[in-house]
Amino acid sequence: MTYILLAVAFSVTVSVLLKLARRANVDIVQAVATNYVVAAALAALLLGATPRAAIDARATWAPLVLLGVLLPAIFLVLARSVRSAGIVRTDVAQRLSLFVSLFAAFAFLGDTLTGPKIAGILLALVAVACVLWRKDRGTAAQGGLLAPLAVFAGFGAIDISFKLVAQAGAPFASALLASFLIAMVLCWIAVIVRAAMGTAPVAMRSIGFGALLGVANFANILFYVRGHQALPDSPSLVFAAMNVGVVVLGALVGALGFREKLSWLNWLGLAIAIAAIGVMTTA
Numbered sequence: 001m002t003y004i005l006l007a008v009a010f011s012v013t014v015s016v017l018l019k020l021a022r023r024a025n026v027d028i029v030q031a032v033a034t035n036y037v038v039a040a041a042l043a044a045l046l047l048g049a050t051p052r053a054a055i056d057a058r059a060t061w062a063p064l065v066l067l068g069v070l071l072p073a074i075f076l077v078l079a080r081s082v083r084s085a086g087i088v089r090t091d092v093a094q095r096l097s098l099f100v101s102l103f104a105a106f107a108f109l110g111d112t113l114t115g116p117k118i119a120g121i122l123l124a125l126v127a128v129a130c131v132l133w134r135k136d137r138g139t140a141a142q143g144g145l146l147a148p149l150a151v152f153a154g155f156g157a158i159d160i161s162f163k164l165v166a167q168a169g170a171p172f173a174s175a176l177l178a179s180f181l182i183a184m185v186l187c188w189i190a191v192i193v194r195a196a197m198g199t200a201p202v203a204m205r206s207i208g209f210g211a212l213l214g215v216a217n218f219a220n221i222l223f224y225v226r227g228h229q230a231l232p233d234s235p236s237l238v239f240a241a242m243n244v245g246v247v248v249l250g251a252l253v254g255a256l257g258f259r260e261k262l263s264w265l266n267w268l269g270l271a272i273a274i275a276a277i278g279v280m281t282t283a
Contacts, residue, residue: 003227004238008245010220012253015087017213018079019258027206029194032075033187034210039218040180049173051181059168060175063161068182070161074154081147086260091250092131093148095243097156116279117237123276124244130269131247162225163235172225244273 021028043049054060081090165175194200227238248270254260 001227001241003223003230004241004245007220007223007227007242008249010216010223011242011246012087012091012249013216014213014220015078015082015091015250016253016257017209017216018075018082019087021079021209022083024209025205026209027200027203028076028079029187029200030191030202030206031210031213032072033184033191034207035075035214035217036072036180036184036187038211038214039221040177040184042215042218043173043177043180047173047176049171049177051174051178053174054165054170054178057168057170060165060170060178063164063168064175064178065182067158067161067165067179068186070154070158071179071183072187074151074158077147077150077154081151085148087254087258088131088251088260088262088266089148090151091246091254092128093151094155095128095247097152097154097159097243117234120237120276120279121240123272123279124240127244127269127273127276128247130272131251131266133263133265133269159239162221163228166225166228166232172229176221176225241277244276248273248277 018028021031054064078090078094081093085093165179166172168175191200191202195202224238224242227242228235231238251262251266251270255262
């Protein structure tokens, strides 16, 4: 579970950075593009990765291309959702993707249901429902639901894609670097086109912010996939523990650091979420 806890911490760090990006006058497209340069460099330097093995394993091609498209796209949607709906709502929407992930784990990835897993999952769903509940529905509606819904669908697809890449047999480091490189190329095409059109000149502020984002993003994905590797027979445990953990920490950071309002029911949901993680850890 150490890997999952680290992944949770860095995932929330990414959300916080995206929350601060607008205040820092950062162009998010440039930041995301730089993020993948840094993430790819870290994968090569720290893991000794090359994309060759992933390319040679043909079963990884489809999920790798999907990851290359989804990773930068979800960053942009995540930034939009954090700005419009806040860290708490966005992290809840992001981690509600456990519905997609858990369905795939049991239906397609060979995971098996046990009593503790069922209990933990049910507790997790109750926790997420409690944290998501907001009395001021009008205010929530003004923040928009499309971005959080896109976050929900996108992260579910990313979870599944990472698991499929791992099951295809390509070395972890090679597959990770390949997905970063695909995302990097697509992002920089967008940056160059926008700069050439004069709509968003390249700014060092955005590049520097993107470098910091890249470190956090690399650590988040690294530890998340390491968690799957450490628990290869329990993808549902990894999915749920990661998702609920981010909900808990994200809610605390949003409430205490950014003064996002939480009701007593939301706080109850956080307590239930902690209990759910404990139950699932023993599964």
